[in-house]
Amino acid sequence: MVLELKKIEKSFGEKKVLKEVSFRAESGKAFGLLGRNGAGKTTSIRILMNVFPADSGEVLLDGKPIDYRQVGIGYLPEERGLYPKKIIVHQLAYFAELKGMGHKAAVAAADKWLERLGMTEYRNKRLDTLSKGNQQKIQLITALAHDPDIIILDEPFSGLDPVNAMLLKDVVREQIACNKIVLFSSHQMSYIEEFCDSIAILNSGKAVLCGELHEIKRSYVRDRLIVRTEYPDAVKKDFKESCVVLPNNSLLIRLASPEEKKKVMQKLVAGYDIDEVRVFEPSLNDIFVEYAGEAADKEDRR
Amino acid sequence: MKQFGKILKFELTYYIKNKIFVGVTVFLMLLIAALMFFPRIVNVFQSGDKTKEDTEASVMLIKAEDPGEKEMIEAFFQEAFADYRVQSSEESVDTIKEKIISGEAECAFIIEEMTSYTYYVKNLSMYDMNTEIADSVLQNVYRMDQMVAGGMTKEQAEKAVSVQIESNAVSLGKDQAQNYWYTYIMIFALYMVILLYGQMIATNVATEKSSRAMELLITSAKPVNMMFGKVIASCLAGLVQLIAVFGSAILFYSVNKEQWGDHPIVASIFDMPPELFGYMLVFFVLGFFIYAFLYGAIGSTASKLEDINTSVMPVTMLFIVAFMVVMFSLASGDVDNMLMKVCSYVPFTSSMAMFTRIAMSTVPWYGILVSIVILIGSVVGVGVLSAKIYRVGVLLYGTKPKIGSIIKEVWKA
Numbered sequence: 001m002v003l004e005l006k007k008i009e010k011s012f013g014e015k016k017v018l019k020e021v022s023f024r025a026e027s028g029k030a031f032g033l034l035g036r037n038g039a040g041k042t043t044s045i046r047i048l049m050n051v052f053p054a055d056s057g058e059v060l061l062d063g064k065p066i067d068y069r070q071v072g073i074g075y076l077p078e079e080r081g082l083y084p085k086k087i088i089v090h091q092l093a094y095f096a097e098l099k100g101m102g103h104k105a106a107v108a109a110a111d112k113w114l115e116r117l118g119m120t121e122y123r124n125k126r127l128d129t130l131s132k133g134n135q136q137k138i139q140l141i142t143a144l145a146h147d148p149d150i151i152i153l154d155e156p157f158s159g160l161d162p163v164n165a166m167l168l169k170d171v172v173r174e175q176i177a178c179n180k181i182v183l184f185s186s187h188q189m190s191y192i193e194e195f196c197d198s199i200a201i202l203n204s205g206k207a208v209l210c211g212e213l214h215e216i217k218r219s220y221v222r223d224r225l226i227v228r229t230e231y232p233d234a235v236k237k238d239f240k241e242s243c244v245v246l247p248n249n250s251l252l253i254r255l256a257s258p259e260e261k262k263k264v265m266q267k268l269v270a271g272y273d274i275d276e277v278r279v280f281e282p283s284l285n286d287i288f289v290e291y292a293g294e295a296a297d298k299e300d301r302r
Numbered sequence: 303m304k305q306f307g308k309i310l311k312f313e314l315t316y317y318i319k320n321k322i323f324v325g326v327t328v329f330l331m332l333l334i335a336a337l338m339f340f341p342r343i344v345n346v347f348q349s350g351d352k353t354k355e356d357t358e359a360s361v362m363l364i365k366a367e368d369p370g371e372k373e374m375i376e377a378f379f380q381e382a383f384a385d386y387r388v389q390s391s392e393e394s395v396d397t398i399k400e401k402i403i404s405g406e407a408e409c410a411f412i413i414e415e416m417t418s419y420t421y422y423v424k425n426l427s428m429y430d431m432n433t434e435i436a437d438s439v440l441q442n443v444y445r446m447d448q449m450v451a452g453g454m455t456k457e458q459a460e461k462a463v464s465v466q467i468e469s470n471a472v473s474l475g476k477d478q479a480q481n482y483w484y485t486y487i488m489i490f491a492l493y494m495v496i497l498l499y500g501q502m503i504a505t506n507v508a509t510e511k512s513s514r515a516m517e518l519l520i521t522s523a524k525p526v527n528m529m530f531g532k533v534i535a536s537c538l539a540g541l542v543q544l545i546a547v548f549g550s551a552i553l554f555y556s557v558n559k560e561q562w563g564d565h566p567i568v569a570s571i572f573d574m575p576p577e578l579f580g581y582m583l584v585f586f587v588l589g590f591f592i593y594a595f596l597y598g599a600i601g602s603t604a605s606k607l608e609d610i611n612t613s614v615m616p617v618t619m620l621f622i623v624a625f626m627v628v629m630f631s632l633a634s635g636d637v638d639n640m641l642m643k644v645c646s647y648v649p650f651t652s653s654m655a656m657f658t659r660i661a662m663s664t665v666p667w668y669g670i671l672v673s674i675v676i677l678i679g680s681v682v683g684v685g686v687l688s689a690k691i692y693r694v695g696v697l698l699y700g701t702k703p704k705i706g707s708i709i710k711e712v713w714k715a
Binding site for chain 1: 517521
């Protein structure tokens with residue numbers, strides 16, 4: 001399945017929140033929706049989920065307008081919250097039923113997921129008796145219990161300890177393996193980099209960057225090398241100004257042109273005691289700052 | 303439709319499993335039971351000392367300064383004030399006053415002449431009818447006196463003044479005295495239930511919003527289903543409560559019917575015609591809906607639970623004004639005044655106003671039909687509108703949204 005947003009526009013009052021936002025996510029892959037606070041991520045997600053309609057533009061599934069009666073969507077909102085005073089299994093079943101499941105199937109699904117996340121002991125407890133991390137796991141179940149085709153996870157890792165984060169990663173990988181469309185929205189770039197094959201960066205309501213992550217990375221001019229060595233001084237002496245020491249003690253060598261890459265690499269390996277040499281690729285963090293940072297904002301205003 | 307059913311079930315269990323809801327219902331039923339068993343309980347305590355009561359009737363002193371008619375006046379007062387022990391007194395006015403203050407006597411009439419007297423009583427009650435009775439007694443004495451002076455015999459004169467008129471009032475429409483009490487109770491029940499449940503719905507919606515459960519609900523369920531599910535569930539809960547209370551009242555009354563005897567108010571309440579009960583149900587449900595939708599919509603625009611009380615104020619005021627208009631008209635007996643006629647077709651007031659007019663006056667069938675049709679149309683309209691406000695409102699956090707911006711968004715939605 002391919003989920004596509006095409007030229008979505010949305011204003012609230014005078015304020016234009018989304019300007020021709022387009023991106024596509026495929027099943028069996030994770031998609032990362034990035035952007036600073038107020039960039040329009042949540043609004044895009046709400047339009048995608050049909051909470052309110054877009055002013056213009058389309059939401060397509062496999063090229064046809066999405067039919068919300070046919071497609072199941074699971075959603076983990078950034079603003080977490082369920083019924084604090086209600087029994088956990090009751091509300092889990094209720095939310096699954098709202099998504100169209102029968103009562104028995106909903107209870108069975110809730111039980112299955114409680115077991116999967118190691119929460120069975122809390123089944124008949126009230127939600128507000130649980131710790132924050134555990135409440136978050138319960139919330140995750142509401143996004144998954146009804147076996148949706150599209151899963152939207154907004155900041156899924158915030159507030160989870162490393163063990164629970166690991167558990168969540170496993171669950172997400174399983175869901176991707178089940179050929180579902182998984183859509184991430186997060187500020188934690190490391191998780192996005194770990195999971196997502198393609199991304200879109202929103203800035204002030206515009207999709208400023210969109211595509212396959214590795215292609216985006218490759219699109220940068222490959223004229224820098226990262227060198228890790230026990231003896232940086234020797235390298236630095238020979239390469240002079242084109243070489244800078246990075247905070248982690250490795251070296252960054254700027255090449256005169258990308259074509260020199262092979263020659264310089266061979267020279268380094270032959271002439272020095274080198275642990276590692278590779279072409280510098282920007283991290284997602286760098287890309288994000290470039291496209292959504294202050295500088296990008298200023299450019300936008302000009 | 304399936305989704306609506308699930309929401310209805312979920313919201314209904316919220317009420318039924320709510321300890322406060324169950325507690326209040328049981329408490330009201332017990333209260334009704336106590337009320338209905340009251341005469342039986344009183345009878346148990348009173349049996350045995352009935353005779354004592356007569357000797358303890360309060361004392362009324364009479365001092366007639368014109369000795370000529372003294373006997374006649376006393377005789378007439380004895381007859382007119384059967385509840386009192388009427389005693390004639392020769393003491394001075396000051397002594398009589400002291401007696402009243404000390405409680406030895408309850409009240410006194412100092413009759414200076416046939417046409418003027420002074421009434422002494424310790425605390426003048428609002429419902430004290432004694433002077434009016436005394437007026438008519440003295441008028442009769444005076445008339446008799448004049449008749450006798452004019453040549454009639456005393457017997458003839460007495461017959462003339464004490465003539466009894468036999469009367470029969472036949473109401474071709476409604477008997478207001480008979481219908482007053484149950485209309486009053488029904489209107490009051492309607493008022494209480496709408497106010498209580500309206501607040502409950504507003505709080506319920508605002509709680510979902512402030513706990514952010516809304517984020518998930520709004521992406522899982524249609525706003526129209528949410529709104530109608532909540533309102534209909536609370537309406538059913540309200541009906542269950544009303545049926546429990548009125549049902550127990552009818553049950554306990556029938557158990558104690560003998561004890562109540564012909565108590566005029568109680569008997570009239572339980573003598574309600576069944577078709578009126580049908581109207582009650584119709585107007586209750588429709589009136590409930592229209593206000594419940596408004597309360598739900600308002601709840602969805604509040605960011606914090608604390609804001610609810612101020613946000614619902616306009617609707618509550620509207621409702622209280624409608625209630626006041628109906629209550630005053632009901633008390634005045636003129637339920638067909640212009641204001642009531644208008645109110646009985648305005649959807650926000652018609653549930654109470656039209657019901658009152660049906661119960662207390664004669665309204666043509668087409669009037670009732672028009673009122674009900676307008677009300678049903680408004681319920682659907684307000685319901686759909688409130689679902690739209692709900693969808694816009696629940697996603698507005700932070701500063702309280704301006705009414706203008708809400709209207710704009712609702713218009714677009």
